[in-house]
Amino acid sequence: MPFPKFKNKHLEEALINPEDFGVYKKWGKNAFPKKIIITYQTSPWNYFKRKYRGKYEKITLYNSHEILKMGDVGFIKMRGIGAPNASTFMEEMIVGGAREFINMGTAGGLYQEGVFLCDRAIRDEGTSHHYLPDGTYSYPDSALTEKLGKYLERAGIDYQPGTTWTIDAPYRETMREIEHYKKKGVRTVEMEAAALFAVAKVRNVKIASMFAVSDVLGEKWDPKFHTMNLKKTLNKMVDVAITCLQGK
DSSP: OOSSSSTTGGGSOOSSOHHHHHHHHTOOTTSSOSEEEEEOOHHHHHHHHHHTTTSOEEEEOSTTOEEEEETTEEEEEOSSOSHHHHHHHHHHHHHTTOOEEEEEEEEEESSOSSEEEEEEEEEESSGGGGTSOSOSEEOOOHHHHHHHHHHHHHTTOOEEEEEEEEESOGGGOOHHHHHHHHHTTOOEEESSHHHHHHHHHHHTOEEEEEEEEEEEESSSEEEOTTOHHHHHHHHHHHHHHHHHHHTO
16 A cells, blocks of 8 residues: 555645644744745854854744844745654745755765765655655755855855655664665765755745765764764755855
């Protein structure tokens, strides 16, 4: 039986919509910035707060989440990982007025370290299948992705475009799967992109995504989560995301 279990559920009307939650929380249509950067790591979050101190205001959400608003650009750090968590907050930010998103953070590298600009995501998670018909890939906004690539180049960041593999179970990345996706040229593995792309398509907003490799899945696992080089790269990506959304 295909997933999800209820056939063609993406065509059905939901009982509870994000607009209902927005009304419950008393969020207006312009409650949040129109452009949002999403991250998952502490390093870029702290970097933003240090560099732009005095230039942003805090918007409190719930469960200790907050958006740091600087002009029409907002920055949010997910206090959790995975597609259900990120897509839920994205839905709610859309209700509050957000229309462009840059999703950035770390990913596992199937080949090597580096920075990767995502051009499509393999839907090996559950969330996207509740939004779109069954399929192999979901896609970011092509224009915003191209724009983000130009800003990466302008910042002198060497990057590669590539496909990501979005999963729900990081401790079930099997060796046979890794070899399979390597042969197909897949560059990274992470836990959110495919679902966020699906939400963006259904809600008619724009999204692009970029990753810095934090660990390489080679013949053996090679973790580099706490290296200074990774932190510096993530910090540079914050500045790139801001200037891209600001259009400077």
